[in-house]
Amino acid sequence: MNLDGKVALVTGGGSGIGFGIARVLASRGASLVLAQRRLDRVETAAAALEPTPVLPVEVDIRQPDSVERMMQKAMARFGRIDILVNNASVTGFPAIAGVLDSSPEQTDDIVDINLKGTFYCSQAVARRMIAAETPGSIVHISSVGAYASQELASLYCATKAAQVALARSMALELAPHRIRVNCVAPGDIPTEASARITHNTTGPAHYHRVTPLPCVGTPQDIGNAVAYLASDEAAFVTGATLIVDGGFLAY
Numbered sequence: 001m002n003l004d005g006k007v008a009l010v011t012g013g014g015s016g017i018g019f020g021i022a023r024v025l026a027s028r029g030a031s032l033v034l035a036q037r038r039l040d041r042v043e044t045a046a047a048a049l050e051p052t053p054v055l056p057v058e059v060d061i062r063q064p065d066s067v068e069r070m071m072q073k074a075m076a077r078f079g080r081i082d083i084l085v086n087n088a089s090v091t092g093f094p095a096i097a098g099v100l101d102s103s104p105e106q107t108d109d110i111v112d113i114n115l116k117g118t119f120y121c122s123q124a125v126a127r128r129m130i131a132a133e134t135p136g137s138i139v140h141i142s143s144v145g146a147y148a149s150q151e152l153a154s155l156y157c158a159t160k161a162a163q164v165a166l167a168r169s170m171a172l173e174l175a176p177h178r179i180r181v182n183c184v185a186p187g188d189i190p191t192e193a194s195a196r197i198t199h200n201t202t203g204p205a206h207y208h209r210v211t212p213l214p215c216v217g218t219p220q221d222i223g224n225a226v227a228y229l230a231s232d233e234a235a236f237v238t239g240a241t242l243i244v245d246g247g248f249l250a251y
Helices: 016-027 039-048 064-078 104-132 154-177 192-198 219-230
Strands: 007-011 031-036 054-058 083-086 136-141 179-186 241-244
Touching: 007 016, 007 064, 007 104, 016 031, 016 083, 016 136, 016 219, 031 039, 031 064, 039 054, 054 064, 064 104, 083 104, 083 219, 104 136, 104 154, 104 179, 136 154, 136 219, 154 179, 179 219, 219 241
Parallel strands: 007 031, 007 083, 031 054, 083 136, 136 179, 179 241
Antiparallel strands: none
16 A cells, blocks of 8 residues: 555644554655644644654634635645545544533534535545546545444534545545545544543443454554555545444444
């Protein structure tokens, strides 16, 4: 899965699963644009990935104007985007939003980031891929929550299911332009965000899943899945979701 010469844009690439994805893509030869609301995080990530060429960018994917500024900076630095990974997401403790308790502000935040942000970034990147007449790969980071109900996280699960549906429809529309669109659906991957749920005393049992494989998933496992979908080895794969959950959904 050689990605030499490719440029990958990873939203939320400065921490957690996003940084794990970035490390794998860098190890396969890709140059990177790492985008996140907190610029300090992607700057730290960029330093950790040296000597890989990395552009850290501040972005609020809820805002199309901010996404456009991100794209202008990416194109000015690298001149192209070959791979987009829509990883930025409201997850972990901030995604806990019970049906009876979720405020309009929390509802908007989850939907605007997880769904609208994924769409805005995909739209901006796809437009440039088409203008350049180059093939490309877009990967949404969904979740097993798209398939398995999760108490106190109905909005989160709904947006993750929406990412899967979005990928399938986008795959049809963008196929004539040789742009492939797929999803990766992680299971339990320990990160800073998931740790905040585990140590929340209001009901962590709701968020413990049984994983048949006797091991713990890592951000690198998700990165390996993304690297495959972004590579030429997956040239005939589009509209698909690769589930990386240690067997959780096999139950």
